[in-house]
Amino acid sequence: MPKYKDMVQPARASEKEMKKLHIDLTPDDQKCEKALQYLDEMRKKFRSFVTAMESCVKCGACAENCHTYLGTKDPNNIPTNRAELIRKIYKRYFTLEGRWFGKLVGAEDISLDVIEEWYSYFYQCSECRRCARSCPFGIDTCEVTFVGRQILHWLGITPRLHANTGGAMENTGNHMNLPRPGIVDTLEFLADDILDEFGVEVNFPVDKPDSDIIYIPSSADFALNPYTLMGAGLFFTYIGANWTIPSKVTEAGNFGFLFDQRFTQRHNVMRLLDAAQELGAKKIVWGECGHGWRAAKMYVPTMADRPVHWPITHIHDEVAHYIRTNQLKLDPSRNDHPTTLHDPCNYARACDLQENLRTVVKACVSDFREMTPNKDWTFCCGGGSGILFDDPEMYQRRIQLSAKKAELVRATGVGANGNGYLCAPCSICKAQLYPMVEEHNLGVEVKGLIDLVGKALVF
Amino acid sequence: MSYFIMQILPYITLVVFTFGVLFRLGRWAGSRIVHNITLAPFPQRNSQVLGIFAAEVIFFRSLFSSDRPLWAGAWLMHMALFGAIGGHLVGIYFLGKQFVYLGMSEHLSEQMSALLGTSAGLALLAGLVYLLIRRLTVQKVKEVTGTSDYLQLVLLLAIVVVGNIMRLFEHDLGIAYAPAKDYVAHLLMLKPLPMDHLAITTPFFVLHLLFVQILLMVFPFSKLMHVFGMFANRWIINRVYKDPASGLPNVDIAAARQAGIGVPSGEGGV
Numbered sequence: 228m229p230k231y232k233d234m235v236q237p238a239r240a241s242e243k244e245m246k247k248l249h250i251d252l253t254p255d256d257q258k259c260e261k262a263l264q265y266l267d268e269m270r271k272k273f274r275s276f277v278t279a280m281e282s283c284v285k286c287g288a289c290a291e292n293c294h295t296y297l298g299t300k301d302p303n304n305i306p307t308n309r310a311e312l313i314r315k316i317y318k319r320y321f322t323l324e325g326r327w328f329g330k331l332v333g334a335e336d337i338s339l340d341v342i343e344e345w346y347s348y349f350y351q352c353s354e355c356r357r358c359a360r361s362c363p364f365g366i367d368t369c370e371v372t373f374v375g376r377q378i379l380h381w382l383g384i385t386p387r388l389h390a391n392t393g394g395a396m397e398n399t400g401n402h403m404n405l406p407r408p409g410i411v412d413t414l415e416f417l418a419d420d421i422l423d424e425f426g427v428e429v430n431f432p433v434d435k436p437d438s439d440i441i442y443i444p445s446s447a448d449f450a451l452n453p454y455t456l457m458g459a460g461l462f463f464t465y466i467g468a469n470w471t472i473p474s475k476v477t478e479a480g481n482f483g484f485l486f487d488q489r490f491t492q493r494h495n496v497m498r499l500l501d502a503a504q505e506l507g508a509k510k511i512v513w514g515e516c517g518h519g520w521r522a523a524k525m526y527v528p529t530m531a532d533r534p535v536h537w538p539i540t541h542i543h544d545e546v547a548h549y550i551r552t553n554q555l556k557l558d559p560s561r562n563d564h565p566t567t568l569h570d571p572c573n574y575a576r577a578c579d580l581q582e583n584l585r586t587v588v589k590a591c592v593s594d595f596r597e598m599t600p601n602k603d604w605t606f607c608c609g610g611g612s613g614i615l616f617d618d619p620e621m622y623q624r625r626i627q628l629s630a631k632k633a634e635l636v637r638a639t640g641v642g643a644n645g646n647g648y649l650c651a652p653c654s655i656c657k658a659q660l661y662p663m664v665e666e667h668n669l670g671v672e673v674k675g676l677i678d679l680v681g682k683a684l685v686f
Numbered sequence: 687m688s689y690f691i692m693q694i695l696p697y698i699t700l701v702v703f704t705f706g707v708l709f710r711l712g713r714w715a716g717s718r719i720v721h722n723i724t725l726a727p728f729p730q731r732n733s734q735v736l737g738i739f740a741a742e743v744i745f746f747r748s749l750f751s752s753d754r755p756l757w758a759g760a761w762l763m764h765m766a767l768f769g770a771i772g773g774h775l776v777g778i779y780f781l782g783k784q785f786v787y788l789g790m791s792e793h794l795s796e797q798m799s800a801l802l803g804t805s806a807g808l809a810l811l812a813g814l815v816y817l818l819i820r821r822l823t824v825q826k827v828k829e830v831t832g833t834s835d836y837l838q839l840v841l842l843l844a845i846v847v848v849g850n851i852m853r854l855f856e857h858d859l860g861i862a863y864a865p866a867k868d869y870v871a872h873l874l875m876l877k878p879l880p881m882d883h884l885a886i887t888t889p890f891f892v893l894h895l896l897f898v899q900i901l902l903m904v905f906p907f908s909k910l911m912h913v914f915g916m917f918a919n920r921w922i923i924n925r926v927y928k929d930p931a932s933g934l935p936n937v938d939i940a941a942a943r944q945a946g947i948g949v950p951s952g953e954g955g956v
C-alpha cells in the first residue's frame with residue numbers, strides 16, 4: 228500500500244489488530260462525519276490545540292526549524308502547513324470566517340483525501356517540538372499532531388507498528404511482547420556477561436518485594452541495547468541500592484502517548500502505579516527513553532486515576548546528582564573515543580534534562596565535543612514518536628528525515644577517524660540512529676549514556 | 687458616505703471588534719490546559735516566566751534565534767506600529783504638546799511630535815514592504831501563504847500609505863491634531879459633527895479611518911488575534927516547573943563501596 232496519491236504512508240493495522248486495541252474500523256462513508264465529531268470534541272478540550280489553530284500568522288519561521296521540511300522539502304512538512312491540514316477543516320466547520328469566506332481564508336470541506344493527508348503527514352512529524360521552540364508565539368505543532376493521530380486512531384487508522392506495540396503493552400507490560408520468564412532469563416544472561424566483561428557481580432532483582440526503588444527499563448534494551456541495561460545494573464550495584472525491575476511494566480516507553488492518549492496511554496500509567504504499590508517502592512527511576520520519559524514525567528500526574536505517591540526521576544538525574552556530590556569514581560579513559568551527545572528532543576525540550584546529561588557524559592568520556600545546535604534547540608534524529616517504519620518507501624523517508632542530524636553529527640568531527648561515539652540516550656533515537664549512521668556514513672557508533680557510565684565506574 | 691464612515695460605522699466597528707474578540711477569547715478560555723507541556727529550560731520562579739514573556743514581546747527573542755531575516759523586518763514593523771499607535775493616542779490627546787512635560791517649548795514639542803510620527807510611519811511602511819516582498823519571494827514563505835495573508839498585509843499597507851501621505855503633505859491633504867481631537871471627542875460624547883467639519887471633508891482622513899475600521903472588524907476573525915494568541919500560548923508553554931529532589935532512598939555509596947558490593951569475592955575489582 229504505502230503510497231496514496233503520491234503521499235508516503237506507513238502500513239496500517241488490520242481490523243483484527245485494531246480490535247486488540249478495542250477500536251472498530253469506521254466505514255468510509257462515515258469517516259468524514261465521525262472525524263468532525265472527534266475534532267469538535269478535541270477543540271473543546273485542548274487549549275494548546277485551539278491557540279495553534281487560531282493564532283498562527285503564517286510567518287514561516289518554523290519551516291527551516293523542522294528537520295522534516297529540511298530533509299524532504301515537502302511543503303506539507305512545514306509545521307504550520309502540517310497544522311493547516313487540520314486548520315483548514317477547523318476553519319470551515321468551527322469558525323465564522325471559514326463558513327462565510329471559505330477558500331479566501333483557507334477553509335476547506337472535509338473529504339477522505341484530507342483524512343489520508345493526515346495519515347501521511349501526522350506520521351512524518353516526530354513530535355519533537357522544535358517548531359514550538361522557534362515559533363514567535365510558541366505554537367506547538369506537536370499538539371496538533373497529537374490531535375490528528377488521536378482522531379485517526381478512533382477512525383481505525385493507525386500504523387501497524389504503533390498498534391502492535393500498544394497492543395503488546397496491554398498484553399505483557401512491554402512493547403516487545405516479552406513474557407516474564409524471557410525477562411528473567413535475559414537478565415541472568417546479562418549478569419553473566421557483566422561478570423565476564425567487567426568482572427563485577429551484578430544481580431538484577433525482578434519483582435523483589437519491599438524494594439526502595441523500582442527501575443523502569445526500556446524493553447528495547449533487553450534485545451537491542453543490552454549495554455544500557457548492563458549500565459543501569461552496574462550503577463545500582465555500585466551505589467548499593469535496594470532496587471528491582473517490576474515485571475508488570477518493563478517498559479519506559481509509552482506508545483499510547485504517540486497515537487492514543489486515552490486508553491492506551493492511561494493503561495500503561497496504571498500498570499506503573501500498580502507495580503509501585505505492590506512492590507512497596509519509595510521512588511521510581513526511569514530508564515533511557517525520550518518520549519517515555521516525557522510521558523512519565525509530564526503526563527503521569529494528569530493521566531493517573533489515583534493520587535501518585537512516588538517521586539519519579541530519570542536515571543540520569545540520579546547519576547548526575549551523585550557525580551555532582553562526588554560520590555562516584557569514574558574513569559573517563561575507559562571511554563577514550565571522540566564522543567558527541569545527541570540531545571533527545573523529549574529530554575531537552577520537554578523534560579529539561581539537558582544539563583544533567585552533560586554532567587554525566589563529561590564525567591564518563593575523555594574527549595567530549597558539543598554538537599550545535601543542541602540542548603533546547605536540538606534537532607530530532609528523525610525517528611521520534613516511533614515513526615520507525617520499515618516498509619521501503621517509509622524507510623527512504625526516514626533516511627531523509629535524519630539528514631539534518633547526520634549533517635550536525637558530521638560537523639562535530641567525532642567520526643573523522645571512524646571511531647567516534649554518538650551518545651543517544653533514548654531507545655527510539657537508538658533504533659533510528661543504528662541504521663542511519665550507516666546510511667549517512669558517519670563513522671560513529673551509537674551508544675546509550677548509562678552504557679558509558681557502567682563502563683567508566685571504578686569498583 | 688463620508689458621514690456614514692465617520693459617524694455611524696465607528697460604533698459598528700466598536701461592537702464587532704469588542705464582541706468578536708470576547709467571543710474568541712471566551713472560546714479559548716472554555717478549553718483547558720489538560721497536560722503539562724511547559725518548554726525547557728523550565729523557569730523556576732514566576733519572575734523568570736515574566737522575563738520570558740517580556741523578552742518575547744519586546745525583542746521577539748525566539749524569532750531572533752530561529753529566523754534572523756524575518757526578525758529584522760518583523761521587529762522593525764511592530765516597533766514602528768507600537769510607536770505609531772502610541773503616537774496617535776498621545777499626539778491627539780496632547781495636540782502634539784506632550785514633550786512640554788519634558789521641558790521643551792510648545793513649538794519644539796509639536797515639531798518633535800511631527801518628526802517622530804513621520805519616522806514611525808516611514809519605518810512602518812518599510813517594514814511592511816519588506817514583509818510583503820518576503821512573502822512574494824522566499825520559497826518557504828510562499829509555501830505557507832494564503833490569499834488572506836496577502837490581503838491583510840495590503841490592508842495594513844493601505845492604512846500606512848494614506849497615513850503617510852497625510853503626514854508628508856499635511857497642509858494640502860492632511861488634518862491637524864486639533865480637528866482630529868475634536869472629532870474623537872464628538873464620537874465619544876455621541877454628538878454628531880457639523881457636515882463641514884474638517885474630519886468629514888478631508889478625503890484622505892476619511893479613507894484612513896475607513897481602512898482602519900475594516901482592519902478592526904477583520905481583527906477578531908483573523909490571524910491578527912496573534913496579539914492575544916501569543917499570551918494565551920505562552921501561558922501554556924512557559925510556566926514554573928520544579929523537579930523532584932534527586933538522591934535515592936536508603937543509598938549510602940561510601941558504605942556500599944566499603945563493603946565491596948559487586949566485587950567478586952577472592953578477586954580484586956577492575
Ligand code: HEM
Nearest residue numbers: 284286363742743746749760764817838839842910913916
Ligand atoms: C503584543 C503584541 C504583538 C506581538 C508580540 C506581535 C508579534 C508578531 C510576530 C512575532 C509576528 C511574526 C513575524 C511577521 O510575520 O512579521 C507578527 C506578525 C504580524 N503582526 Fe504582530 N504582534 C503584535 C501586535 C500586532 C498588532 C497590534 C498588529 C496590527 C494590527 C500586528 C500585525 C501583524 C501582521 C499583519 C503580521 C503578519 C506579517 C506578515 O504577513 O508577514 N501585530 N506579529
Ligand code: SF4
Nearest residue numbers: 293352353355356358
Ligand atoms: S514537532 Fe518536530 S517534526 Fe513535528 S512539526 Fe514540529 S518541528 Fe516538525
Ligand code: SF4
Nearest residue numbers: 283284286287289362
Ligand atoms: S512560526 Fe509559528 S506563527 Fe510562524 S508560521 Fe510557524 S506556527 Fe505560524
Ligand code: SF4
Nearest residue numbers: 517571572608611656
Ligand atoms: S527519537 Fe529521540 S530525537 Fe527523535 S523525537 Fe524522540 S527523543 Fe527526539
